[in-house]
Amino acid sequence: MHTFYTNPSIFVFLKIKNNMSNTISGFSKLSKTEKIEWILETYFTDIDKARHLVQSYWNSDEKLQKLHDEFIENTITNYYLPLGVAPNFLINDTYYTIPMAIEESSVIAAASKAAKFWLERGGFKAEVLSTEKIGQVHFIYKGDFEKLTAFFEHVKPKLFSDTAAITKSMKRRGGGILDIELRNKSKHLPNYYQLHATFETLDAMGANFINSCLEQFAMTFKNEALKFEGFNPEEKAISIVMSILSNYVPQCLVRAEVSCKIEDLKSKDIPNPEAFAQKFKQAVTIAEIETYRAVTHNKGIMNGIDAVVLATGNDFRAVEAGIHAYAAKEGQYSSLTHCTVEHGIFKFWIEVPLALGTVGGLTNLHPLVKFSMVMLREPTAKDLMKIVAVAGLAQNFAALKSLTTTGIQEGHMKMHLMNILNQFEATEGEKVKLIDHFKTNVVTHSAVAEEIKKLRQ
Template structure:
């Protein structure tokens, strides 16, 4: 077993790189050059990037692309997307083009409430815990006034707190459930600071309360929740059946029928629902990353919402009523436009400028549109030509790179596979024949 490295975080970045190359790459100069090649030549910009994380040795880049021509609530929008899969941006753009002449995307914000909890254990009578809460609530609210003041001026802040009895799920478990409005901020630091103060004040008041027959309540932890079922945006598209037209030889009526059945299948079948929703998140994550928001938090919250009734289901819905085709979804999206990377990362700032420096609610709408568009494009292919032909063609450039084709060979192979579905074996065989000649 190799000896552990002591004090790694205290090493300079160059020292960290040297240790890595010496330890894992036998001092290979190629590894060293690869790592340093991705350093930014602008020292101040590199210092900014290094500050985003810890123990950084280099930068890991993702392509930053654009999906134009989105008609959202009667306004044209170009959506920035940061993602490594080329077919995602292409699919979003295709969906934007399809709906551009069919009314576009419509959005509405249902709510923007976020929450957090102080998690508590108490093994006495529930009536004692309820009496304590009545005794302590006014003080708890008073204790966070200074923390709440700045957010309150912006129209947000702590909305309410309530004691929730969870003892039927876990013996002795209660929670102080707090709801918040954080306006354009992501709000994580504000929410967690507020919760920790509530926890501290709760402990203080518990020591003054004489009504406990058991040991005083124990605060286990206090933390925001990334489950945001009350922070919802609705997004939809709709048109008359006869406006759909013929799609890859499929009539509009048949397309709508097969499309709605595909969504129905994802609603009842978890195996399909997971892949169905993953496609939605291709679009949502790409916008969340481009704008410097927390895509892990969004992913966790969205997937929890998809299973809110006890079974994992499709996030989207489709129907045909009175010859009108409608496709829609409600997405839980807690996003911010100030604070965090949105205010620090130069490309996140650029993404915000492309979007017209939106409010948090407007960003929720755009992100939701990207998710619905992505799902529409995927189902559009699945119920007509199938997903693989278009998907593999979008990956053709990467495949040609991996088989070692030069620029001339790439051009010839692209032409040769114009009407074919490429595969690694097919491309290698064609390349070998080309070279033999």
């Protein structure tokens, strides 16, 4: 037998059965209760404890729970992440309290500390550089490329006209299809070509809009090829492989930065600002040239970015994929942030691709997403791009500041202390004593275990 832990006081035993007994037909057609009971009967021996665990995370508001149940398929319960806030962000002379949904200790504390540091030095500046998004129709064509080029020029106006019903609303608001290109990729894969389209989707992330346009492109392109007189029979038989947006959006770009005179960096933990600035810049340069460091460096940036993306109901997996691809755009994975120390000025900035939405999807459905949007002053997509980029920059500044001064573990482990205490089921009285003890002692798992042992003896 194996043990499935929720915390040290709640556990149930996992049944080990043969593979065939764990399969089921028609699972999606079962009711929520029936799905849960099948899981309990199949995998758990202490069924009552497992059922209680699942049900304890249900929302007591039945209407709200039904809303959550319908977000995805085969829902059995809710999986909670803490929603916290990082106050005191000054972005383009506007004050923000930024919502962050994340489970990792010290992330919000670090962001808040960076926000306060730069609040006294002019705050963050951010600008959206471009907002183009990409979608592609991938197809196979066996024939002369010059004929395909001629056909594309012939059919291009119809690609726009056949999507008019789809783009009508978006165009009315100032968005829509920006351009469609024919791209020859046959050097990489025989007979492989693309329709490469750019879009402006305004305050919507735009995935459904883009994919709908692409599927219409594919249908029009294939049907019109059958009628094109310049093709022979083989050339007419264009094969559509797939039509899908890209989460790589190097032209949907935002820049955020902080800067001040080097002497203005001076603070309680930065007694020598010139030495700090140079060491900080060296740390950034190392992340620019060393992939092993760059991955961890950028992971810290994503602590801030993902937390805000998740809190605002956006697709953090898409954001992650696009950003990491952008970090490798020069052929080597590198830092997303950069630093200069020149002419007495310290400057630290980030340029990052962010395809975000403030309308559609969960932004209109999830109550806490709505709550977060109100907290952020009902941002447009461009506003949200700036806020998210700033969160990433603040997180990276805080991490590098710690790494180049006191070290990362001191602050992180103090924030992690409460998690360790909860693992040992410390009482409130024990927590008070141990928190006071570790104000002046190094926090490690073994050190906490030893102190708890002493207390309980």
